[in-house]
Amino acid sequence: MGNNKTHADQKYIEALLKNDTIVIKEIYEKFAPKVVGYIKKNSGDESKAQDIIQETLIVIYKQATEKKLVLTCPFDAYFFLLCKRKWLNELKKNTTKEVTINEEVVSINDESVQYADETLVFEARNELFAEVFDQLGKACKELLKATFTIKSMEEVALKLDQSYGYVRKKKSLCIGQLTKMVQSSPKYNQIKNLL
Numbered sequence: 001m002g003n004n005k006t007h008a009d010q011k012y013i014e015a016l017l018k019n020d021t022i023v024i025k026e027i028y029e030k031f032a033p034k035v036v037g038y039i040k041k042n043s044g045d046e047s048k049a050q051d052i053i054q055e056t057l058i059v060i061y062k063q064a065t066e067k068k069l070v071l072t073c074p075f076d077a078y079f080f081l082l083c084k085r086k087w088l089n090e091l092k093k094n095t096t097k098e099v100t101i102n103e104e105v106v107s108i109n110d111e112s113v114q115y116a117d118e119t120l121v122f123e124a125r126n127e128l129f130a131e132v133f134d135q136l137g138k139a140c141k142e143l144l145k146a147t148f149t150i151k152s153m154e155e156v157a158l159k160l161d162q163s164y165g166y167v168r169k170k171k172s173l174c175i176g177q178l179t180k181m182v183q184s185s186p187k188y189n190q191i192k193n194l195l
Contacts, residue, residue: 005072006071009071009073010070011023012027012071012075013069015027017061024057027075027079031075032049032053035052035053035079035084038080038084038087039052042087049087052087052090055086056083059082059122060079062122063118063123066122067122081116085120124190124191128182128187128188128191132181135181136174139174140173143174146159147171
């Protein structure tokens with residue numbers, strides 16, 4: 001995300017990673033009211049807003065864990081934009097009418113838009129992977145799950161009571177199948193268009 005300096009609000013990302021309840025409570029106290037107000041003004045209620053907030057924090061946590069997210073913009077702008085986009089997507093999914101959104105809330109800097117875009121793409125990729133992974137056969141799922149947690153292929157072969165050569169070849173075939181399934185999914189092109 002550029003060569004910018006880490007923003008002081010990186011503390012919120014670190015708090016999520018460490019499950020620091022005091023700072024996480026601060027996130028809810030400082031940033032949630034704006035999200036709740038926005039969602040209430042745009043066809044939602046308190047319960048829906050809390051769901052969006054929770055889902056957004058989970059996505060941020062996952063991205064911070066897997067992609068080593070480092071903020072160079074205010075957490076408020078990034079978090080609000082993610083919640084807003086998540087709510088808009090929710091409205092689009094659950095309505096046949098055209099969605100109109102009140103846009104009177106905050107101006108958002110380019111960096112937070114970039115972070116939000118990257119987080120949404122990250123989330124979409126993870127959802128697509130999980131969806132396609134579930135469609136794999138039992139043997140492929142078992143093998144790939146083992147390789148996700150066990151680094152040594154020799155150990156994977158032992159665990160699955162298979163030969164090393166078979167496990168290596170089967171893993172390659174399963175990854176090939178998974179890749180083909182991901183790339184043939186209509187969602188794959190939607191995600192590519194988000195980039």
